[in-house]
Amino acid sequence: MKAYDMENSAWARFSEEERIEVEEYNKTYKEFLDTARTERLAVKEIIRQAEAAGFRSIEDVTSLVPGDKIYWNQKGKSAILAVIGENPLTAGLKIVGSHIDSPRLDLKAAPVVENKKIVYLKTHYYGGLRKYQWVCMPLSLIGVVYTTAGEKIDIALGESPNDPVLFINDLLPHLAKDQSEKKLSEAIQGEMLMPMLGCNSTEEKTKPAILTLLKEKYGIEEEDFASAELEVVPTQKSRDAGLDHSMIMSYGHDDRVCSYASLAAILNAAKGSHTQVSLFADKEEIGSVGNTGVQSSFFLDFLAEMLALQGHTEDLSLRRTLRHSEVLSADVSAALDPIFADAYEEANSAKLGYGICICKYTGARGKSGSNDANAEFVSKIRQIFNTANVPWQTGELGKVDQGGGGTIAYIMADWGCEVVDCGVAMLSMHAPLEIVAKTDAYCGYLAYKAFFESK
Numbered sequence: 001m002k003a004y005d006m007e008n009s010a011w012a013r014f015s016e017e018e019r020i021e022v023e024e025y026n027k028t029y030k031e032f033l034d035t036a037r038t039e040r041l042a043v044k045e046i047i048r049q050a051e052a053a054g055f056r057s058i059e060d061v062t063s064l065v066p067g068d069k070i071y072w073n074q075k076g077k078s079a080i081l082a083v084i085g086e087n088p089l090t091a092g093l094k095i096v097g098s099h100i101d102s103p104r105l106d107l108k109a110a111p112v113v114e115n116k117k118i119v120y121l122k123t124h125y126y127g128g129l130r131k132y133q134w135v136c137m138p139l140s141l142i143g144v145v146y147t148t149a150g151e152k153i154d155i156a157l158g159e160s161p162n163d164p165v166l167f168i169n170d171l172l173p174h175l176a177k178d179q180s181e182k183k184l185s186e187a188i189q190g191e192m193l194m195p196m197l198g199c200n201s202t203e204e205k206t207k208p209a210i211l212t213l214l215k216e217k218y219g220i221e222e223e224d225f226a227s228a229e230l231e232v233v234p235t236q237k238s239r240d241a242g243l244d245h246s247m248i249m250s251y252g253h254d255d256r257v258c259s260y261a262s263l264a265a266i267l268n269a270a271k272g273s274h275t276q277v278s279l280f281a282d283k284e285e286i287g288s289v290g291n292t293g294v295q296s297s298f299f300l301d302f303l304a305e306m307l308a309l310q311g312h313t314e315d316l317s318l319r320r321t322l323r324h325s326e327v328l329s330a331d332v333s334a335a336l337d338p339i340f341a342d343a344y345e346e347a348n349s350a351k352l353g354y355g356i357c358i359c360k361y362t363g364a365r366g367k368s369g370s371n372d373a374n375a376e377f378v379s380k381i382r383q384i385f386n387t388a389n390v391p392w393q394t395g396e397l398g399k400v401d402q403g404g405g406g407t408i409a410y411i412m413a414d415w416g417c418e419v420v421d422c423g424v425a426m427l428s429m430h431a432p433l434e435i436v437a438k439t440d441a442y443c444g445y446l447a448y449k450a451f452f453e454s455k
């Protein structure tokens, strides 16, 4: 099979057996999508699968030898898995770095408000989303609340089939003359993204009845929302899309399609000469900030702890390890959508169903904010994919000066690692429901596994 072939789709190139593997892989990927619906739930599921495969918390080990499997849990919102290789850590690691946060609506600290006897939740959107896409659809409320006494309450409203859902209203077409003349970016504004929580009241006000329900159902008071992380996400679970079942429609493909591929790859890869590391990061969508984002010290702390377990506590060992490490920044890229052809430059756009996408640089305008990968490293990655028969393509995020985007790549490159963006190309990125081709999702897995197993 030709690994690079822009005439024939990956599906056309795959054998009968490989096509069955594509389907089997995507069944487990859909289960992951439907379980790991937020960054907290993703960490829980990743560690559950890792522990089942023999990984242990780094806090429970006292030494590290080749073959050992360890994990790091960063405040329940980011995670790292590692399989220790034959070479010393200072020879460099093979790192696949993905993120597990997705665009959504977060509840504000004092979210419950009433207007004309309807009770609403105030939200603040998280990540780069198009506000008009979040109205008129079933929404779930998922996350944690800490009570006055410090007790943790898990909330997953809308996730069981019998649960009620939340809903954000839009104007009816009959009355939308003025709204329809507004710019798309202004027709629905941030403060209008208010899910309705209820309208039943026997009293003058509805809010007390809703607060009573919150107390009865979850044991929480209004003040408890101040110490909560509650995310409004689409209720719709993943579904096959297309008559031929070629695609999956789901919330959170960005970046679970790469996170899950990285997880499946590190769980299934043959032991490598280099230590294999899967990083699952929070906060990518808002700039990798905070102490669960990649700009913070937790990843470097993890490396320093691993080195210490092998007897190296000097700073130079950490620097050497980073300098010799190779990273695939596993984040999604945009596939060409012929309906919106004007936004793309066809020759340099990834195509849906043509394999994992290598993106030498991201950024906006004159590559601003990009990690422009070194040609030498891209050459090495290409050879790995060609040797392992992994369908791959290249892709740039749309036309020059049409917009742009970034990933965690430049941060890890700042540490001295060799980094290239390498992820799954998709449609409807950052929409409540996004689309990926099953073949591309599977190619993500093949690509990361081949990278982990490479010299």
Ligand SMILES: [Zn+2]
Pocket (backbone or CB within 6 Å): 099, 254, 255, 284, 331, 332
């Ligand atoms: Zn992403």
